[in-house]
Amino acid sequence: MKTDQQFDVCIIGAGVAGGVMAAYLGRNGLRVAVVEKNMAEQERMIGELLQPGGVIKLRELGLEHLLDELDAQEIEGYALFMNGDSFKISYPEEGGQTITGRGLRNGKFVQRIRQHILSIPGVRVFEGTVHELIEEQGRITGIRFAEKNVEGYQDITARLTIVCDGMFSSFRAQLSANEKKVSSFFMGMILKDCNLPFKNHGHVIVAQPSPCLIYPISSTETRILIDFPGLEAPRKSAELTTYLTETIAPQLPAQILTSFMTALAEGKFKVMPNHLIPAKPFNRTGVAMIGDSLNMRHPLTGGGMTAAFSDILNLGKRLTALSSFENIEAVDESVQEFYASRHKHNATINILADALYGVMQNEDLKVACYDYLKSGGTHALEPISILSAISRDEPLLLRHFFAVALYGVGSMLKPFPTKKRFSRSYNMLKTAVDIVQPLVMNEHPNLVTRSAFKVADAIF
Ligand SMILES: Cc1cc2nc3c(=O)[nH]c(=O)nc-3n(C[C@H](O)[C@H](O)[C@H](O)COP(=O)(O)OP(=O)(O)OC[C@H]3O[C@@H](n4cnc5c(N)ncnc54)[C@H](O)[C@@H]3O)c2cc1C
Known part of the structure; x- marks a missing residue:
C-alpha cells in the first residue's frame, strides 16, 4: 500500500x-x-x-x-569542583553580554x-x-x-x-x-528545589573515580549525571546505594546534599550508555x-x-x-x-568530548586539567569557547590539550626532577597522545596534523 x-x-x-x-x-x-x-x-x-x-x-x-x-534555564558558564576546591568560568561575551546556553x-x-x-x-x-x-x-x-x-x-x-x-x-x-564503543554509563536523577553553588552554571565535579555533571533543567529541577566507567551498567541494589552515599555524596557540593539524598531515597533514576560512534x-x-x-x-x-x-x-x-x-x-x-x-564544523565538539573524558580517567592529567583551567586568562577562556561550541578551531583545541599535559609535566617535575617524576611525566604525555590521536583521526585531519601525530608516534 x-x-x-x-x-x-x-x-x-x-x-x-x-x-x-x-x-x-x-x-x-x-x-x-x-x-x-x-x-x-x-x-x-x-x-x-x-x-x-x-x-x-x-x-x-x-x-x-x-x-x-x-521554562528553560539560561546557562552562563561552568563551575568546576575538585577535592573541596571550586572555581567558575564564564562563557564568552559578545557586545558585553554573555552568550548563554540552555538547560531544559x-x-x-x-x-x-x-x-x-x-x-x-x-x-x-x-x-x-x-x-x-x-x-x-x-x-x-x-x-x-x-x-x-x-x-x-x-x-x-x-x-x-x-x-x-x-x-x-x-x-x-x-x-x-x-563502529560503536560504549565508553561508560551515566546514571541520572532529578534533584528538586536544589540551590546550586553557582546559579545558572553547569557544574562539573571532578570526582573519584569519574566525573559528575549537575545543571538546572527548569526553575525547580536540577539534573545530576553520575558517570560509571566500564562496560557494566549500574543496577538498583543496596551496594549501589552505599556507593552513592559513601563515595559520591562526600564529593558533591554541600549545598546540594539534601536534595541529592532525597532523590536517592526516592530511588527514581535512569541509566544510559555513553557511546563513541x-x-x-x-x-x-x-x-x-x-x-x-x-x-x-x-x-x-x-x-x-x-x-x-x-x-x-x-x-x-x-x-x-x-x-x-x-x-x-x-x-x-x-x-x-x-x-x-x-x-x-563538528571536529572540535567530537574530539573535546572524548578527549576530556579520557583526561578524567587519568589521575595526573585530571589534576593538570583542573589546575590549568583554574589558572585563568586564555587557559580558561579559549577552552570554554571550544566547549561552548562558539569556537570550532581544531588547532586551538589541540594546542590547549597538549598545553594541559605540558602544564602537568611542569608541576610534576617540581620542586626538582627525579627519575620517578620523569617517568610519570613521560607517561602523562604518552597518555595524552594515546587519548587524542584516534579521536583526531576520526575527523579527517589535514596533512600537517597527520604528520604531527606520526612524529608523536615515533617519540612515544
Ligand atoms: C546520557 C546522555 C546525556 C546527554 N546529554 C546531552 C546534553 O546535555 N546536551 C546535548 O547536546 N546532548 C546530550 N546528549 C546527546 C543528545 O541527547 C543526542 O545527541 C540527541 O538527542 C540526538 O538526537 P536524535 O534526534 O539523533 O535522537 P533522538 O532524540 O533519540 O531521536 C530519535 C527519534 O527516532 C525515533 N525512532 C527510532 N526508531 C524509529 C523507527 N524505526 N521508526 C520511527 N521512529 C523511530 C525515536 O522514537 C526518537 O523520537 C546526551 C546523550 C546521553 C546518552
Whole structure:
C-alpha cells in the first residue's frame, strides 16, 4: 500500500535531529514526510544542556523560538569542583553580554519541536515505526512503515530519506561502517528545589573515580549525571546505594546534599550508555543520516544537539538551495558534500568530548586539567569557547590539550626532577597522545596534523 504522496524528503524519527531537520526543510518549501514511532512526551535524561553554539545554530536555522515556553534555564558558564576546591568560568561575551546556553527538559523540547512541525503546511507527520528502507536499483527510494493503529505496512517514496532514528538506530549498520564503543554509563536523577553553588552554571565535579555533571533543567529541577566507567551498567541494589552515599555524596557540593539524598531515597533514576560512534557513512544514494544515528560522542561536554544542529544547517542549506528536487544526482551530490564538509564544523565538539573524558580517567592529567583551567586568562577562556561550541578551531583545541599535559609535566617535575617524576611525566604525555590521536583521526585531519601525530608516534 502506498501513501498518496510523493515527498521530496522522508525523515525517520522526530527527535531533536529529525524534528529540527523537518522544521527547517518544511519552512523552506520542501514537501516533507516524518515518521515517528512515539509522538507522546518522553521522560528522558539525555539532551538537556544546549551549549551556546547550539543556540546560535538554532538562531541561524530560524528556529530559536523553539527554546521558548519550556521554562528553560539560561546557562552562563561552568563551575568546576575538585577535592573541596571550586572555581567558575564564564562563557564568552559578545557586545558585553554573555552568550548563554540552555538547560531544559528534553521531552518538553522535543514536544515543542513536534508541535511546530505539525503546524507547517509542507510537513506531514505519521505516527508509526519504520521497518525498512526501500531500495530500487541500488538507490534508496523511500521507506516501509507500520502506522500506529493501522493494520499492515505502508510505503512512502521520497527523493531523499534522512535517517534520524537516534542512538539505537536500526539503519546505521546498513548505511555506515558501524563502529560503536560504549565508553561508560551515566546514571541520572532529578534533584528538586536544589540551590546550586553557582546559579545558572553547569557544574562539573571532578570526582573519584569519574566525573559528575549537575545543571538546572527548569526553575525547580536540577539534573545530576553520575558517570560509571566500564562496560557494566549500574543496577538498583543496596551496594549501589552505599556507593552513592559513601563515595559520591562526600564529593558533591554541600549545598546540594539534601536534595541529592532525597532523590536517592526516592530511588527514581535512569541509566544510559555513553557511546563513541565516529561518522563513517557509506556512499549510498537517496539517503543521509543526521544526529545520533550518524555520529555520537561522550555526553560529558553536552555537544550532541549542537553537533546535530550544525549538521542540519549544513545539509539543509544545500538541499534548500537546489533549484529542483527532481534532479536526484544533485540531491545525492549535496549529501556527499555535506558528509565531506561536516568534520570542519563538528571536529572540535567530537574530539573535546572524548578527549576530556579520557583526561578524567587519568589521575595526573585530571589534576593538570583542573589546575590549568583554574589558572585563568586564555587557559580558561579559549577552552570554554571550544566547549561552548562558539569556537570550532581544531588547532586551538589541540594546542590547549597538549598545553594541559605540558602544564602537568611542569608541576610534576617540581620542586626538582627525579627519575620517578620523569617517568610519570613521560607517561602523562604518552597518555595524552594515546587519548587524542584516534579521536583526531576520526575527523579527517589535514596533512600537517597527520604528520604531527606520526612524529608523536615515533617519540612515544
Ligand atoms: C546520557 C546522555 C546525556 C546527554 N546529554 C546531552 C546534553 O546535555 N546536551 C546535548 O547536546 N546532548 C546530550 N546528549 C546527546 C543528545 O541527547 C543526542 O545527541 C540527541 O538527542 C540526538 O538526537 P536524535 O534526534 O539523533 O535522537 P533522538 O532524540 O533519540 O531521536 C530519535 C527519534 O527516532 C525515533 N525512532 C527510532 N526508531 C524509529 C523507527 N524505526 N521508526 C520511527 N521512529 C523511530 C525515536 O522514537 C526518537 O523520537 C546526551 C546523550 C546521553 C546518552
